[in-house]
Amino acid sequence: MTAITVTDLTDRTPFTQFLGDVWVLTKRSLARIRREPETLSDVTIQPVMFVLMFAYVFGGAIGIPGGGNYHAYLISGMLGMTLAQTAPGTAVAIVSDMETGLIDRFRSLPMARAAVLTARTIADLLTQVIGGVVIAGVGLAIGWRIDNGVGDAIEAFALALLFGYAFTWAGVCLGMVLRSPEAAQQTGFVIFLPLTFISSAFVPTQGMPGWLQPVAEWNPMSSLAAACRQLFGNPNPASAVHVWPAQHPELAVLCWSVGMLAVFAPLAVRLYQKKAN
Amino acid sequence: MSDEPAVEAEGLVKRYGKTTALAGLDLSVPAGTVYGLLGPNGAGKTTAVRILATLLRPDSGRARIFGRDVVTEAAAVRRTIGLTGQYAALDEYLTGRSNLIMIGQLSRLTMDAAKRRADELLEQFDLTAAASRAVKTYSGGMRRRLDLAASLIGRPRVLFLDEPTTGLDPSARALMWEIVRQLVADGTTLLLTTQYLDEADQLASRIAVIDDGKAIAEGTPAELKASVGGQRLLITLATESDLEAAAAALVPFTAQSTKSIIANGPARLIEAPVIASDGLATEVIRALDAAGVKVSDIAVRSASLDDVFLTLTGHKAEADDPAPETGQPSQTVKEPVA
DSSP states (O other), rough: OOOOOOOOOSSSSSHHHHHHHHHHHHHHHEEEEEOGGGGGGGGGGHHHHHHHIIIIIIIGGGGOTTTTHHHHHHHHHHHHHHHHHHHHHHHHHHHHHHHHHHHHHHHHSSSSSTHHHHHHHHHHHHHHHHHHHHHHHHHHHHTTTOOOHHHHHHHHHHHHHHHHHHHHHHHHHHHHHOOOOOHHHHHHHHHHHHHHHHHTTOOOOSOOOOOTHHHHHHOOOHHHHHHHHHHTOOOOGGGSSSSSHHHSHHHHHHHHHHHHHHHHHHHHHHHHHEEEE | OOOSSSSSHHHHHHOOOOEEEEEEEEEEETTTTTEEOOOOTTTTHHHHHHTTTSSSSSSSEEEEEHHHTTTHHHHHHHEEEEESSSSSSOOOTSSSOOOOOOHHHHHHBBBBHHHHHHHHHHHHHOOOOGSSSSSSEEEEEEEEHHHHHHHTTTTOSEEESSSSSTTTOOHHHHHHHHHHHHHTTTOOOEEEEEEHHHHHHHHHEEEEETTEEEEEEEOHHHHHHHHHTTEEEEEEOOOOGGGHHHHHHHHHBTTTTOOEEEEEETEEEEEHHHHHHHTTTHHHHHHHHTTTTEEEEEEEOOHHHHHHHHHHSSSSTTTTTTOOOOOOEEEEOOOOOO
């Protein structure tokens, strides 16, 4: 065995070490995508399928109060759903790492402890960017257009990604409390399906029964869809709904996202540390 | 180099609800040795390792690795330890080499140093040919080797091996043993848990026998064997009804430190820990004859760690031990008042 000089990086500050560790672990998650691109189906094939089904199967039967093209209406809702729906995937990845003991190994290394979770959420944020691009692409193909300025459009995507990132931390928490990847998958489905469907993501809230309308109107998914519609210049029937989040959708998305991050990120870190006992 | 122990634990206690995993474990592992924690499933071995590797906080008691406290100086401890758990803790989708490089970088090596060290370990553990394959294509033995390589990448001074060969076939097991021996030759301190007595016997220079969260015996394999008398006497009787009389006749021969003679009625078999001496078998036969006991077969063999375990705990070390074929458990005959 040849002796090699092991360069110790202990002179790095804790923060640069944290960034270095996050980078190493983010690369790890991305390497997996490179080796198995099919893991990206939830931000590529699946959203394309959903867009096409909603546009051509349900679309004709859905009227938009105040008029407007359903295809143009649909895309903002799909953007929110696609980004939020990556959260169960986050949970599955976390549970799998727990199960294989990889997280235990990370914990026994002289690395920054917060890096494991942070890297996971950054890798998932990058897959969300792919999802956003795919949705925009398929949208453009079916007749969706950005009718406002570029600045507004960038703001819409940025809001959507912030929103998606907040959901990723919810996914991390979910992964921490569940025991198997299967349970994470199923629980994610049970939580996120109603969350997306009881909203104005695909259907205007005006047509829902009176008791359900408030639920849909206050659903963060509705706020995101309305905010994006407003910023893209697409039909936005929620502007006629006189509840606070429908009237101030951008601010509502910001509040929901920051609120979720403030709750779920510290909770995730806490759960991660508690797993040690 | 000082005589400071590599691993030191005092009164470690860990409870999970009503279950007590550790009930006051004391350990002292000299630097540069292989130390075996031997015990059945659920004895507390893994809990002990997890505490020593900073993964778990003890409810009470303290532990130090080369003088650094595992709770209050956890970061410093992590720089000196390596851990290989019961399940290969690897990223299934990465290649073997990428896994090692990743762990190397997280162990504070530069990219270049991590790459060089990874290649060196792949070579050492005979994994070079599989280096660029995803880990999920590896066999069980290959995974264990890669996992061990991963825990060595930062050149730890103390390595924890939690049941390194559980579930491996005999050839993969032999290879692991070989690797472990090499490591010790390199000066690494090893703390090894196992439920296999032969493994502890083969590898460890000192052993702590753990049962119900406590060390119930400690010493070199030879000392432990000697503590149960060094020899085992196996006698098959002609008739089952002679069991009591035979057990009583054997009492004077049994090792002082142990009081148990095991009698299996239906098999007409008596097993006793005895002190080795010249002419032992002859004297035993005479004593049994004087007691009117007819002997069909007699054998004397060296005590194994199995015997140590059985004598100390009253049950076998290895899990899933089948009950005697007759369906009747063996009974332990206690020595009458001497």
